[in-house]
Amino acid sequence: SQNPVRDNCSAVGTTFDFIIIGGGTAGLTVATRLSRKLGNDCILVIEAGSDGRQDQGIINPGRRGSTFGTKYDWNLTTTPQADANNRSIRMTRGKVLGGSSALNLMVWDRGAKADYDAWEELGNPGWNWRNIYRSMLKVENFTKSPEYGADGVAQGGYIQTLINRIVPTHQLSFPPAMQKLGIANNRESLDGNPVGVSRQPSNIRELDYTRSYSTEYLEHANSNLVLRLNTRVAKIKFNNQRKATGVVLEDGTVIESSKEVILSAGTFQSPGLLEISGIGDKAALTKAGVAPLYQLPGVGENLHDHPRTAASYILKPGFVGVDRLKFNTTYAAEQIALYNAKQPSRYDYTGSGFVYAPWSSVSPDAQSSVAALARKEVSRASSVTLRKTLQLLSDSSVPQIEVIFSDGLTSIKGYPLPGDPLYGIETFTLIAGLMHPFSRGSVHIASPNISLPPIIDPKYLSSPTDRAAHVALAKYIRKIANTAPLKDVWTAEFEPGPAVQTDLEWEAYSRASVSTFYHPVGTCAMLPEKDGGVVSSELKVYGTKGLRVVDASVMPILVSGHIQTAVYGIAERAADIILAAWT
Numbered sequence: 001s002q003n004p005v006r007d008n009c010s011a012v013g014t015t016f017d018f019i020i021i022g023g024g025t026a027g028l029t030v031a032t033r034l035s036r037k038l039g040n041d042c043i044l045v046i047e048a049g050s051d052g053r054q055d056q057g058i059i060n061p062g063r064r065g066s067t068f069g070t071k072y073d074w075n076l077t078t079t080p081q082a083d084a085n086n087r088s089i090r091m092t093r094g095k096v097l098g099g100s101s102a103l104n105l106m107v108w109d110r111g112a113k114a115d116y117d118a119w120e121e122l123g124n125p126g127w128n129w130r131n132i133y134r135s136m137l138k139v140e141n142f143t144k145s146p147e148y149g150a151d152g153v154a155q156g157g158y159i160q161t162l163i164n165r166i167v168p169t170h171q172l173s174f175p176p177a178m179q180k181l182g183i184a185n186n187r188e189s190l191d192g193n194p195v196g197v198s199r200q201p202s203n204i205r206e207l208d209y210t211r212s213y214s215t216e217y218l219e220h221a222n223s224n225l226v227l228r229l230n231t232r233v234a235k236i237k238f239n240n241q242r243k244a245t246g247v248v249l250e251d252g253t254v255i256e257s258s259k260e261v262i263l264s265a266g267t268f269q270s271p272g273l274l275e276i277s278g279i280g281d282k283a284a285l286t287k288a289g290v291a292p293l294y295q296l297p298g299v300g301e302n303l304h305d306h307p308r309t310a311a312s313y314i315l316k317p318g319f320v321g322v323d324r325l326k327f328n329t330t331y332a333a334e335q336i337a338l339y340n341a342k343q344p345s346r347y348d349y350t351g352s353g354f355v356y357a358p359w360s361s362v363s364p365d366a367q368s369s370v371a372a373l374a375r376k377e378v379s380r381a382s383s384v385t386l387r388k389t390l391q392l393l394s395d396s397s398v399p400q401i402e403v404i405f406s407d408g409l410t411s412i413k414g415y416p417l418p419g420d421p422l423y424g425i426e427t428f429t430l431i432a433g434l435m436h437p438f439s440r441g442s443v444h445i446a447s448p449n450i451s452l453p454p455i456i457d458p459k460y461l462s463s464p465t466d467r468a469a470h471v472a473l474a475k476y477i478r479k480i481a482n483t484a485p486l487k488d489v490w491t492a493e494f495e496p497g498p499a500v501q502t503d504l505e506w507e508a509y510s511r512a513s514v515s516t517f518y519h520p521v522g523t524c525a526m527l528p529e530k531d532g533g534v535v536s537s538e539l540k541v542y543g544t545k546g547l548r549v550v551d552a553s554v555m556p557i558l559v560s561g562h563i564q565t566a567v568y569g570i571a572e573r574a575a576d577i578i579l580a581a582w583t
């Protein structure tokens with residue numbers, strides 16, 4: 001920072017210039033940028049979780065996933081999903097410094113140019129690919145690799161990214177199989193043109209192969225940024241002009257802000273904090289026992305996520321994969337020793353083989369049937385975001401599906417238990433998702449009490465288009481597995497298994513197995529207020545002053561990729577907008 005920096009900001013103080021609710025992916029990014037430029041201001045980040053920076057479950061890439069269901073997870077679930085056999089689906093979310101960036105699976109990509117241009121076309125001036133891409137590039141420091149070209153990556157940011165040094169032998173047969181299916185290699189898939197088969201970066205530090213995540217920003221913040229961990233905000237305080245004047249903590253403590261409150265509690269919890277504070281749909285607020293302050297019916301609506309399917313295969317003898325870490329303790333100990341000695345190890349591994357494709361590359365039949373259903377579903381009366389989703393469907397530069405080659409078993413059935421004849425199998429999984437789903441759900445509070453979990457209803461597969469698309473996608477991943485040379489590395493399909501053949505059986509499999517790609521967005525959508533928007537293109541909450549939302553919830557429509565780079569990019573751009581207002 002060029003400015004003099006205050007060193008008397010105290011974490012236990014009761015007045016700050018800026019209060020950021022949620023020390024997660026977006027919260028730490030925006031807080032750090034404010035801290036660096038506004039040296040005279042005191043910036044407080046309030047985070048409900050603890051600091052997990054020393055925890056191997058968080059920092060060791062091979063242990064990603066081991067934190068799900070622990071104290072670092074909010075342990076949320078959906079309501080019973082009517083189109084998924086009434087299953088309640090687990091919604092893992094980070095409750096820890098760094099938020100979901102501390103728990104995520106470290107896939108680092110972006111989506112297509114048109115996905116971002118769509119945000120601007122929906123009524124958000126400046127929120128286009130060119131600008132958001134520039135913000136996303138600020139975030140990262142990519143280690144150059146012969147596996148990746150020059151476009152789409154950058155050096156100089158705080159988050160370290162690289163192409164993983166561990167590639168399982170069986171993964172080598174994936175790109176040539178995709179080429180046989182007409183999908184070309186793409187060596188620069190992060191430049192806004194993701195269609196193709198590619199290896200993509202993970203957010204890992206080259207030096208010690210640990211997770212590089214949003215806490216990296218804090219290392220570059222000034223002493224005027226202070227953290228309150230293990231502290232939950234229960235409500236936002238407004239004066240009688242509806243200006244946010246601070247927050248109330250769970251224990252009743254009031255903390256004042258003289259400039260702004262920035263809400264970065266994530267897609268499931270930012271809308272709830274607005275609702276508890278009186279901003280939302282009047283009927284929903286009254287039902288939950290909250291006195292309404294401002295009628296904003298979009299709060300908590302427009303929830304959408306990439307719905308996931310998967311198929312897994314038992315490898316021929318001789319292939320060694322990450323499953324071995326589960327059943328062979330000697331091997332696991334060797335690999336941990338290598339990891340600790342900073343040598344290449346199976347614990348380095350993160351999924352790194354990716355396919356992005358439009359329906360036209362999957363099959364002409366799938367393309368025409370999905371398009372016909374979508375046209376029927378999206379009538380003139382439908383929401384602006386669904387009409388935009390329909391437009392993106394006819395743009396062949398925009399992927400509609402993603403397939404990840406993932407070593408090891410990711411399955412609904414789970415890994416066979418000791419004693420099962422299949423205990424000890426080595427596997428790979430093709431994990432796939434729909435990039436532009438039509439199903440829309442919601443998240444709302446159940447009561448004014450912040451300690452009660454929100455009612456999360458993503459309505460997975462409620463759209464007939466999504467149901468048909470999910471079946472087409474599941475069939476396609478079996479086709480990939482049965483294409484040489486990939487078909488030569490496995491002996492049997494573990495899941496769904498050969499009993500699933502007809503479209504009806506595939507649909508039953510979809511309903512029984514659909515789950516989250518962990519990319520929920522849209523619940524505080526950046527859209528014009530008349531279109532169901534919650535925040536303006538300056539991320540200000542309609543009907544209020546001094547209050548913005550900066551996190552994944554503001555995305556009006558999903559991008560066709562994993563979303564963390566977009567979340568960091570939103571936060572970088574938000575910081576520019578906020579700084580322009582205060583400097």
Ligand SMILES: Cc1cc2nc3c(=O)[nH]c(=O)nc-3n(C[C@H](O)[C@H](O)[C@H](O)COP(=O)(O)OP(=O)(O)OC[C@H]3O[C@@H](n4cnc5c(N)ncnc54)[C@H](O)[C@@H]3O)c2cc1C
Pocket residue numbers: 021022023024025026027046047048049092093094095096097098099100101103104105106107108109231232233234264265266267269273450517518519520550551552553562563564565567
């Ligand atoms: C399991 C999982 C795997 C994923 N894998 C990938 C991937 O591989 N690649 C990718 O690109 N994306 C991935 N994602 C998505 C991506 O990580 C998230 O979209 C992104 O991190 C969300 O950022 P955010 O700032 O919106 O919210 P978060 O990072 O979740 O931050 C919200 C923060 O607010 C805190 N908070 C909430 N309520 C309160 C309150 N009342 N008071 C105080 N603090 C509060 C939370 O504890 C949390 O720290 C994954 C996500 C998950 C959960």
